[in-house]
Amino acid sequence: MGGAVSAGEDNDELIDNLKEAQYIRTELVEQAFRAIDRADYYLEEFKDNAYKDLAWKHGNIHLSAPCIYSEVMEALDLQPGLSFLNLGSGTGYLSSMVGLILGPFGVNHGVELHSDVIEYAKQKLDFFIKTSDSFDKFEFCEPSFVTGNCLEISPDCTQYDRVYCGAGVQKEHEDYMKNLLKVGGILVMPLEEKLTKITRTGPSAWETKKILAVSFAPLIQPNHADSGKSRLVHLPPVAVRSLQDLARIAIRGTIKKIIHQETMNKNGNGLKNPPRFKRRRVRRRRMETIVFLDKEVFASRISNPSDDNNNSEDIEDERQEEEETKPSELKPDPPVNFLREKVLSLPLPDPLKYYLLYYREK
Secondary structure, three states: OEOOOOOOOOHHHHHHHHHHOOOOOOHHHHHHHHHOOHHHHOOHHHHHHOOOOEOEEEOOEEEOOHHHHHHHHHHHOOOOOOEEEEEOOOOOHHHHHHHHHHOOOOEEEEEEOOHHHHHHHHHHHHHHHHHOHHHHHOOOOOOEEEEOOHHHEOOOOOOEEEEEEOOEEOHHHHHHHHOOEEEEEEEEEEEOOEEEEEEEEEOOEEEEEEEEEOOOOEOOOOOOOOOOOOOOEOOOOOOOOOHHHHHHHHHHHHHHHHHHHHHHHHOOOOOOOOOOOOOOOOOOOOEEEEEEEOOEEEEEEEOOOOHHHHHHHHHHHHHHHHHHHOHHHOOOOOOOOHHHHHHHOOOOOHHHHHHHOOOOOO
16 A cells, blocks of 8 residues: 655655645644654665655564555544554554654553564664654653454453554454444544544444545454464553652653743744745746648747846846755754753752653663
């Protein structure tokens, strides 16, 4: 699946293309996509393909096409504080983007069949938390992953506000998936070759919307050949945050507000000079006139006396625009992590500073 938009040179250009094609339509989804570089979830030797709108699979590792993830994120209608269950969580790329929107008081669980993919996802999650500048721009709901078949979830598990299944669901399992939802919740899954959004409007009431045609590998059926018994999947308990953790969230939030206010004051209530856009030049073209007279054809070219002058002006305009854009083409300064700088400047013991920074390396 994929190929709906042009490839990008980097993650931001890929997101620009998804926005232009209307796959990304809301600011929250755009921020999440920009915050996590898709290439970070590829194996090193395959990163050249990371910004193409194509699915990628290597062994058990799999990523859907960016256009599919965009539609999924938009359809889920994510909000801070919601609970989310990702069935077939894979590399954790989608779960991490969701975690940026859910915030510190959300719930973010994933079920993955292959234990090697769980390990891969945990490595990628650890890399994001420790090294990404985006981590400090959000309050993150860290995903928790468990190994097992998502068709064998324990019947006493809690229900969720949002559920996504990343494999093709057969019609016989539709009700099973629906029962994972709270009333008011949203389920997004590939059902009968259509990416489908199902909203639970009541205890036994549902609204169904077909989003787009898709082709997903089907869910793998449970295999009871070895023991003859079902291996129930027990999802992580909903953790209650400690007072210490709540204090960290509150302190970081207060510092971010201070930084935002300082930035507003510095920039005059946030009003900056409007960006300068390149003027689109309309070229004047010579007009070709074809005259049919009996069986003969006469071609004449009608020229504007000012054409030569206009061409000279166009060349001069191009030269001026090139000079104006040269400074912007210089390599920009690396982004500054203002939260980190502010925390490190506080008159606190170093262990407390690093706790506030989640012991991040940079």
